[in-house]
Each structure stands twice: as structure tokens, then as C-alpha cells.
Amino acid sequence: MNLKTTHLNETYQFGSLKELFAKANEEKSGDRLAGVAAESVQERIAAKTVLSDILLKDIRENPLLSPEEDEVSRVIEGEMNESVYEAVKQWSVAELREHILSTDTSGEDIKRISRGLNSEMIAAVAKLMSNLDLVHAANKLEILTKCNITIGQKGTLASRLQPNHPTDSVEGMLASLREGLSYGSGDAVIGINPVEESVESVKRMLHATKDFMNEWEIPSQNCVLAHVNAQMKAMEQGAPADMIFQSIAGTERANKSFGINAELLREANALAKTMGTGTGPQRLYFETGQGSELSAEAHEGIDQLTLESRNYGFARHYDPFIVNTVVGFIGPEYLYNTKQVIRAGLEDHFMGKMHLLPMGVDICYTNHMKADQNDMEDLGVLLSTAGVNFVIATPMGDDCMLNYQSMSFHDIATLRETFGHRPSPEYETWLEKMGIMENGRLTAAAGDPTIFLK
Missing domain, CATH: 1.10.220.70 (lyase)
Structure with a gap:
């Protein structure tokens, strides 16, 4: 050699x-x-x-x-x-x-x-x-997965609706949820990052989202992005969770810093199959991001791109429903500026797809990074062209709980309309039934959250 x-x-x-x-x-x-x-x-x-x-x-x-x-x-x-x-x-x-x-x-x-x-x-x-x-x-790569609905079809762009709230207020979360749904977001997952990762908090958010989904017959998936242990306990206590989430890393030492190992994830997958409300066959959600192993002082002297690829090799073993990289979330210590964020987003998406994963991206940045919203829109255009399975959307592109900038609900709608992409088929049928979409385009009723107050 x-x-x-x-x-x-x-x-x-x-x-x-x-x-x-x-x-x-x-x-x-x-x-x-x-x-x-x-x-x-x-x-x-x-x-x-x-x-x-x-x-x-x-x-x-x-x-x-x-x-x-x-x-x-x-x-x-x-x-x-x-x-x-x-x-x-x-x-x-x-x-x-x-x-x-x-x-x-x-x-x-x-x-x-x-x-x-x-x-x-x-x-x-x-x-x-x-x-x-x-x-x-x-x-070139079409990767299809199914939890309650199927996503990943060529010509579609799904989204995670992220209605986070800084105090875990159910009413505040539901307000954001209504707005996101009114723009056609949410087919990949309605996924909430809780402030408090207690079992009771997780149960409260899971029940609130599932009750809302049942009331309005929303064909999607719910998930609360707490630590896997809290989610498993909530599920064992009867909370309606379609999926189990966990952040993962590319080395054993980094995963230990997250409080996980391979066996725990196998147990979580088995529990989701027996006690979860998702129909499957896929019921796991993994999140990654370049630099996490270095943050944990567990990178083993390996560069962050290669470690990120190892994330996807680890994830592949569990056949997840969705995976996403939070590409600019950690900050400029790991991705300094726009050029590096865009490059990392394209690398991560390609490597995830090469591992046959249903790859999504949180197109995002922190306020101390040399980047702005226009740069994120540029990456959104590139990833839409690359056939990304889903992206993450927050109200006005500003996560008021995690304090970072992402894509907005109307950005997802704009990307779909620009590239002729559609929501996932089952979700589009529901949007048409609700009067939010017609013939692949949003109607005049779109963007009105009061639809869900009637």
C-alpha cells in the first residue's frame, strides 16, 4: 500500500x-x-x-x-x-x-x-x-422506508415538523404544530425536542401529539427526542410513540458519552415493535452531525467526515425509518463558515444514501457561525436537487428552544414548488382532503393555522 x-x-x-x-x-x-x-x-x-x-x-x-x-x-x-x-x-x-x-x-x-x-x-x-x-x-438513490406512511419516493420532499417550545408548553407546541401543518409540513415526523427529558414530560408530549393526530386523522409519525431510556420508560407506561429516537456517534467511546451502546438500541427497536404505535416495519430515528465525536473527546484521531460515515454504518444495522444530520448545529468549532456547512451537508447526505439510509438534513446554523439564512436556502436548493428524503422545518426558521436557525415551513413549500416535488403520497392525499393542497400546489387556505381550530 x-x-x-x-x-x-x-x-x-x-x-x-x-x-x-x-x-x-x-x-x-x-x-x-x-x-x-x-x-x-x-x-x-x-x-x-x-x-x-x-x-x-x-x-x-x-x-x-x-x-x-x-x-x-x-x-x-x-x-x-x-x-x-x-x-x-x-x-x-x-x-x-x-x-x-x-x-x-x-x-x-x-x-x-x-x-x-x-x-x-x-x-x-x-x-x-x-x-x-x-x-x-x-x-440516483431512491431509499424508501415506512413507519405509519412511506417516504423517500423520487420526486417527493418530506419534512420533519419541529414545534419545540422553551417551556414544554403543550399549548405552545400545538400552536406551532398547527402552523406547520397548514403549510404542508410534517410527513416525515412530528418531532419535538423537550426541554425536560423526564418520563412524565415525554409522556405528556407524546399523548398531546398523538391525540391531535388522531383527531385530525393525520397520516404521519410522532416522536419526542429525549434520551432513549426516557422514551422506552414512557412507552412501557403506555405513551403512544410511533418511533424511538436517539443521537448516535461514530465511535464506541462517543456513544458511551451519549449513554448508549449497540445492545440498548437493539432493545429499543424490539420495544418499539412490540409496544410502539408505529405500524412499521421501520420504527427508529437517528440523528448525527460532524464533530460530535470531537466534542466528546472520543474521535480516536480520525477526521470528522470519516467518523460521520461510521455513524451511518452503525445506523444501517438497525434499519431506521429516518436519519438526519444536524449539519451546522454544533457551531464554528467544527464547521467554520458557509462553505464548510454546505460541503458537510452534501457529504453527509451522500454518505447516508450510500449506506442505504433514508437520509434527511437539518439545514441549520448557529448565530456565532459565519453563515446566514441565504446560505441555508442555498443548501436547501442543492439538497433538493440531490434528492434528500426530508428536511427539518421550524416556525420562521428560528428554533426558540434550541436557539439555532433552520428552515421555515414556507421554505419547504417553496422548495417543493420550485422543483416540482410533492409531499409523500399518503400525506398529500390528506392535505388535499384538508383543502391545504390541490394538484401538488398549496391553496389559498395554506398558512392559516385556524383550520385546526374549527
């Missing part, structure tokens, strides 16, 4: 595959904070050159984090399809990129070979792609 190249009479020698992966990554403030980033553009180009010639078998045979020492690595290794791997293991990373981008390669072709790729291979090919490559490749 060659880890050396010469550019313009200067030789670049990389000490390990881990170092090579990190230095081939596009500029990220998190990698620089971790001390693993390329020192110059020239070194980054050299790293990409060397990485392009690395064989897929070299990546598997030289793990960045050994399965013997890391649970996430073991889960990813256990998901490998050996017959598919045998057919592609002699490919270089560059050859994998060319195959994915080829006009002769269909989405079904890509989905077939993806089972023979581990997360590091998928991360490697992402590092060699331009933003347009990431958009084009992801757009």
Missing part, C-alpha cells in the same frame, strides 16, 4: 491510512482543532492523489479503528456482504468514484455494491468528489 507521492518536486509521505484520510478531507475547522488536517492545499491535493490509488481491500485490511477495540467497528464489519465485497475489493477508490458517477451505473447498481462497502470506503470516495459529484451521485 503506497502512502507517498511527489508533486512539483516535493515528496509527501503519509504515516498511516488514518493520517491519509484526514489530510484528504476538505477544509474543516474541526479537523484543524483536532490537529489532523492538511497543513496546506498542496498537501491536501497530494493526499487525495494517494487516496485515489488505494484499493478497497487495503482500507478493510487496515482499519482506522480496529473491531477488536471498538463496538461501532464491529457492527460495521458485521454488515459487510462478503460476495459483493469479493467482486469490488480490487477496485481503487478512484475506480469506485468513476463507477458511482458513470451514466451507465443506475441507482440500483449502486445500492447493490453498497452492501460490499464499509463506512471508511464510502468516506474515502466522498473525499474525492466535488460538490456536484455528491449531488449527482446521491440523486
Whole structure:
């Protein structure tokens, strides 16, 4: 395995595959904070050159984090399809990129070979792609999942309606919920981040959302994004939860900092199947984001793009209904500015789809980041073109509880109308019944939350 190249009479020698992966990554403030980033553009180009010639078998045979020492690595290794791997293991990373981008390669072709790729291979090919490559490749992949309804169909754009409230007020949450529904948001999930993660608080929010959904016959899913343990206890006490949520990470140590492990998630999935109100077959919701492992001081010297890909390898094991990256939520320590947020959003979406995940994105930023709402709209346009399964929407794009900026309800409507995308079919039928949508377009009644007070 060659880890050396010469550019313009200067030789670049990389000490390990881990170092090579990190230095081939596009500029990220998190990698620089971790001390693993390329020192110059020239070194980054050299790293990409060397990485392009690395064989897929070299990546598997030289793990960045050994399965013997890391649970996430073991889960990813256990998901490998050996017959598919045998057919592609002699490919270089560059050859994998060319195959994915080829006009002769269909989405079904890509989905077939993806089972023979581990997360590091998928991360490697992402590092060699331009933003347009990431958009084009992801757009080939249609990933369908079903909880109460099916999402992910080509030509659709679903959304998570996020009616958070700074005091967990049920009436305040319902006010935001009514507004979001009136704009056609909410087919992926009605998902609430609670201020208080007590079992009683989780139960209160689950009952409130499910009662509202039943009253108005809303074909969607509810979820309260507390820690998995609180959700499981609420469900055991009779709370109506369609899904169980949990944030996950790309290393075992980072997952431990979240208070989770692989067995706990298996138990949660089993409980959701036996006691949840979702019809399935998928009943889990995972959330990720570049930089979370570094925040937990558990990145193991691996760059944040590769760790993010490992998130998706871990998630794939559980066959979730939805997964999303909260792309700009952590802040400028990990993604410094607009350019880095947009790049990370496209990387995450592509890598999630390559793991056959129903990938969504919270297109967002914090107020101390060098970004603004126009930048988020730009990323929304790119991800709509890339075929993102769903995006997250908050009232006026401002989450009054988590104190960050996201997309608004009317942004989702605008993206759908601009690209000719529709809500998920079952949800669109309900919107038409409510008079909110007709022939794929919002009606004059849209945006009026008092519809749900009559």
C-alpha cells in the first residue's frame, strides 16, 4: 500500500491510512482543532492523489479503528456482504468514484455494491468528489422506508415538523404544530425536542401529539427526542410513540458519552415493535452531525467526515425509518463558515444514501457561525436537487428552544414548488382532503393555522 507521492518536486509521505484520510478531507475547522488536517492545499491535493490509488481491500485490511477495540467497528464489519465485497475489493477508490458517477451505473447498481462497502470506503470516495459529484451521485438513490406512511419516493420532499417550545408548553407546541401543518409540513415526523427529558414530560408530549393526530386523522409519525431510556420508560407506561429516537456517534467511546451502546438500541427497536404505535416495519430515528465525536473527546484521531460515515454504518444495522444530520448545529468549532456547512451537508447526505439510509438534513446554523439564512436556502436548493428524503422545518426558521436557525415551513413549500416535488403520497392525499393542497400546489387556505381550530 503506497502512502507517498511527489508533486512539483516535493515528496509527501503519509504515516498511516488514518493520517491519509484526514489530510484528504476538505477544509474543516474541526479537523484543524483536532490537529489532523492538511497543513496546506498542496498537501491536501497530494493526499487525495494517494487516496485515489488505494484499493478497497487495503482500507478493510487496515482499519482506522480496529473491531477488536471498538463496538461501532464491529457492527460495521458485521454488515459487510462478503460476495459483493469479493467482486469490488480490487477496485481503487478512484475506480469506485468513476463507477458511482458513470451514466451507465443506475441507482440500483449502486445500492447493490453498497452492501460490499464499509463506512471508511464510502468516506474515502466522498473525499474525492466535488460538490456536484455528491449531488449527482446521491440523486440516483431512491431509499424508501415506512413507519405509519412511506417516504423517500423520487420526486417527493418530506419534512420533519419541529414545534419545540422553551417551556414544554403543550399549548405552545400545538400552536406551532398547527402552523406547520397548514403549510404542508410534517410527513416525515412530528418531532419535538423537550426541554425536560423526564418520563412524565415525554409522556405528556407524546399523548398531546398523538391525540391531535388522531383527531385530525393525520397520516404521519410522532416522536419526542429525549434520551432513549426516557422514551422506552414512557412507552412501557403506555405513551403512544410511533418511533424511538436517539443521537448516535461514530465511535464506541462517543456513544458511551451519549449513554448508549449497540445492545440498548437493539432493545429499543424490539420495544418499539412490540409496544410502539408505529405500524412499521421501520420504527427508529437517528440523528448525527460532524464533530460530535470531537466534542466528546472520543474521535480516536480520525477526521470528522470519516467518523460521520461510521455513524451511518452503525445506523444501517438497525434499519431506521429516518436519519438526519444536524449539519451546522454544533457551531464554528467544527464547521467554520458557509462553505464548510454546505460541503458537510452534501457529504453527509451522500454518505447516508450510500449506506442505504433514508437520509434527511437539518439545514441549520448557529448565530456565532459565519453563515446566514441565504446560505441555508442555498443548501436547501442543492439538497433538493440531490434528492434528500426530508428536511427539518421550524416556525420562521428560528428554533426558540434550541436557539439555532433552520428552515421555515414556507421554505419547504417553496422548495417543493420550485422543483416540482410533492409531499409523500399518503400525506398529500390528506392535505388535499384538508383543502391545504390541490394538484401538488398549496391553496389559498395554506398558512392559516385556524383550520385546526374549527
